[in-house]
Amino acid sequence: MVAVEIPGFWAVVPAGGAGTRLWPLSRSASPKFLHDLTGSGRSLLQQTYDRLGPIVGDRFLVVTGDAHREAVTGQLDALPAGAILAEPTARDSMAAIGLAAAVLERRGAEVMGSFAADHVITDEDLFARAVADAAAAARDGWLVTIGIEPTFASPAFGYIHQGEPLDEHPAARRVVEFVEKPSVPVAEEYLATGRYRWNAGMFVVRPTVLLDLLAEQDAQFAGDLRAIAAEPGRLGELWGRLPRIAIDHAVAEPAAAAGRVVTVPGGFGWDDVGDFDSLAELLGKDEECTILGDADVVHVLQATGLVVPGSGRVVAVVGLDDVVIVDTPDALLVTTRERAQDVKGIVAALKEKGRTDLT
Amino acid sequence: MVAVEIPGFWAVVPAGGAGTRLWPLSRSASPKFLHDLTGSGRSLLQQTYDRLGPIVGDRFLVVTGDAHREAVTGQLDALPAGAILAEPTARDSMAAIGLAAAVLERRGAEVMGSFAADHVITDEDLFARAVADAAAAARDGWLVTIGIEPTFASPAFGYIHQGEPLDEHPAARRVVEFVEKPSVPVAEEYLATGRYRWNAGMFVVRPTVLLDLLAEQDAQFAGDLRAIAAEPGRLGELWGRLPRIAIDHAVAEPAAAAGRVVTVPGGFGWDDVGDFDSLAELLGKDEECTILGDADVVHVLQATGLVVPGSGRVVAVVGLDDVVIVDTPDALLVTTRERAQDVKGIVAALKEKGRTDLT
Structure with missing residues (x-):
């Protein structure tokens, strides 16, 4: 199956978030979405664009920070004018996606879908199918979320508790509630019921x-967003007073409580590349040493894990299992897949030491 | 006790050997003896010079490769003229120390002692005492070796099997034989007898x-060395035909078999810094992460081992025990203390790949 364009459907791509657990690759000045984390030759943002292109054509809107506007334009040189909304400051996902919605409302968009700029999706055809199912239900007025089929009891994601299917859209099921990141035992219970999916923020x-x-x-919040869309010159005046709140809390959870949210299944293979352990899992096999970058400069003797050579220097690894080595021109990280989550502690320590040049 | 100068005694310091197990710090172009491996601010060569100065005054002779003459001169700027003998090519220790002996014979030196340029000695006063004991026995015509008191059953060193003490030099014992590097169980037996010492090549x-x-x-070998000393212009002609053989095999073993070698005890704390495990042991405590270099650029979260920051870059380490990280401007090594011996395999692989710029 090849993805089919969905008429009147717009893609909204929030491109933000430094991802401190991917330091020193990802930094505030050069966040995760700008990097080629899969060795494909395309950044995560470019892959997101490539994946959505067949579905939306030119109807593509990136919402990113002012600081990244140039980099985004550089990576997506085929973007039409007006395809980038630049936020003066980061104000969480409700403001970003809400502004896009307000702009698209004025442009007469029928349906929109929000897709993060820094996720990896394995099967693009299944993804397109899920988006088409979601768009069909959304046209009937539902807030639709694509629920990722969980592959393990992850404590790192929020979950969607799904209920009965809709008669008119059999692929869509009512959302009973959104639940916060659970403990592993609770996540295991969720998986055992077969009624929970991962919330990947695809609305x-x-x-x-x-x-x-x-x-x-929050009538004022919605009013301000519509006012900015009507008069873009008021962005500077109004943006700073928008609440910092995630779209999940601002809209999705109360709407679910009111019975107005449905979910369609996403079984296309998804990864948010949350840390170097996920990245190693995504790229490699456990028994090998995965190299993301120029394999010619990496010399491995009986070691497994992930090596990211990024400074041109030779990297030699001897006798370590599940090691993570990330080599950049100004900073080097050495850790293990098991401890990959704790890399954020290094970023915190560097900030405390005033080394914001590195974070 | 302060070291006392020994009249007529010359120090011979062979400065050679790349030490591939200390790669990427030590390389053919920049061998171990040129590096400050103890964080003292002085290279191992400079420390050797500092240690011997009080004993020999100006009577100091370095034997090194032509390629290192400039670096040696740069590090030892107080050396008098004629204090460096440059070998056109490396021909093992008999040629190096033998040439020094031939030169010193012509200079009228009474006694000489050979001391490697890349060993670490803890107690310099005890060292001076051992050298004085050795020089006293050597004046009576003995070949004297300083036998290091073994601190564990190392399979990495040759051993000296000692016999009865000399009546006229009670500190000196006859050498029954030199034995090659033993297995660990054999080394344990040696230690149990109390009659074995490590051979550190101090003759x-x-x-x-x-x-x-x-x-x-080998009459021709000795004759060639004396001929070079008599006519230094013949170095180029004769050097290339000198046998490549260690002084142990060429002289010490046959002389021991003939009952002409004695040993004096060296209990001064000695380390040949054979690999990064030895270096970590020498510098640090097991439960800590030892940093050799600028500690300001190293960030450690729950890790132990040895970090050598050497490129100016920030080095972050998270959650690894007994790790070894050596960061240089053109090459990075990540291994463990346990596998430190295997670093030579990386050097071999790099040579095979034609990366002699790095070895």
């Missing part, structure tokens, strides 16, 4: 429905 | 005695 909805749902919770 | 002897002992085994 598909009519722009007007999203803004109206927001208005029910 | 103290009259130059003429050494050359005459060599002549008994």
Whole structure:
């Protein structure tokens, strides 16, 4: 199956978040989405664009920080004018996606879907199918979330508790509730029921429905977003007073409680590349040493794990299992897959020492 | 006790050997003896010079490769003229120490002692005492070796099997034989007897005695060395035909078999810094992460081992025990203390790949 364009459907791609657990590769000045983390020759942002292109054509809107506008334009040189919304400051996902919704409402978009710029998706055809299912339900006024089929009892994601299917859209099921990141035992219980999916923040909805749902919770927030869309010159004036809140809390959770959210299944293979352990899992086999970059400069003697050579220097590894080595021109990280989560502690320590040049 | 100068005694310091197990710090172009491996601010060569100065004054002779003459001069800027003998090519220790003996024989030196340029000695006063004991026995015509008191059953060193003490030099014992590097169980047996010491290649002897002992085994070898000393212009002509053989095999073993070698005890704390495990042991405590270099650029979260920051870059280590990280401007090594011996395999692989710029 080849992805089929969905008429009137717009992709909204929030491109933000430094991802401190991928330091020293990902930094505030050069966040995760700008990097080629899969060795494909394309950055995660470019892969997101490539994946959505067949579905939306030119109807693509990136929401990113002012600081990254140039880098985004550089990586996506085929973007039409007006395809980048630049946020003066980061104000969490409701402001970013809400602004896109307000802009698209004025452009007459029928349906929109939000897709993070830094996720990896394995099967693009299945992804396109899920988006089409979601868009069909969204046209009928539902807030639709694509629920990722969980592959293990991860404590790192929020979960979607799904209920009964809709008669008119059999692929879509009502969302009973969104639940926060659980402990591993609780996640195991979720998986055993077969009724929980991972929340990857993929929301598909009519722009007007999203803004109206927001208005029910916070009329001024929705009003400000629509005011900015109507008069872009007011961005500087209004942006700073928008609440810092995730779209999940601002809209998705209350809407689910009101029975207005459905989920369609996403079994296309998904990874948010949360840390170097996920990246090693994604790229390699456990018994090998995976190299992301120029394998010619890496010399491995009886070692497994992940090596990212990034400074041109030779990297030699001897006798370590599940090691993670990330070599950049100004900083080097050595850890293990097991401890990959704790890399954020190094970033915190560097910030404390005033080394923001490195974070 | 302060070291007392020994009249007529010369120090011979062979400065050679790349030490591939200390790669990427030590390389053919920049061998171990040129590096400050103890964080003292002085290279091992400079420390050797500092240690011997009080004992020999100006009577100091370095034997090194032509390629290192400039670096040696740069590090030892107080050396008098004629204090460096440059070998056109490396021809093992008999040629190096034998040439020094021939030169010193002509200079009228009474006794000489050979001391490697890349060993670490803890107690310099005890060292000076051992050298004085050795020089006293050497004046009476003995070939004297300083036998290091073994601190564990190392399979990495040759051993000296000692016999009865000399009546006229109670500190000196006859050497029954030199034995090659043993297995660990054999080394344990050696230690249990209390009659074995490590052979650190510290030979103290009259130059003429050494050359005459060599002549008994290989008259042409000794003759060539004396010919070069008499006519330095013949170095290029004769050097290339000198046998490549260690002084142990060429002289010490046959002389021991003939009952002409004695040993004096060396209990001064000695380390040949054979690999990064030895270096970690020498510098640090097991439960800590030892940093050799600028500690300001190293960030450690729950890790132990040895970190050598040497490129100016930040080095972050998270959650690894007994790790070894050596960071240089063009090459990075990551291994463990346990596998430190295997670093030579990386050097071999790099040579095979034609990366002699790095070895």
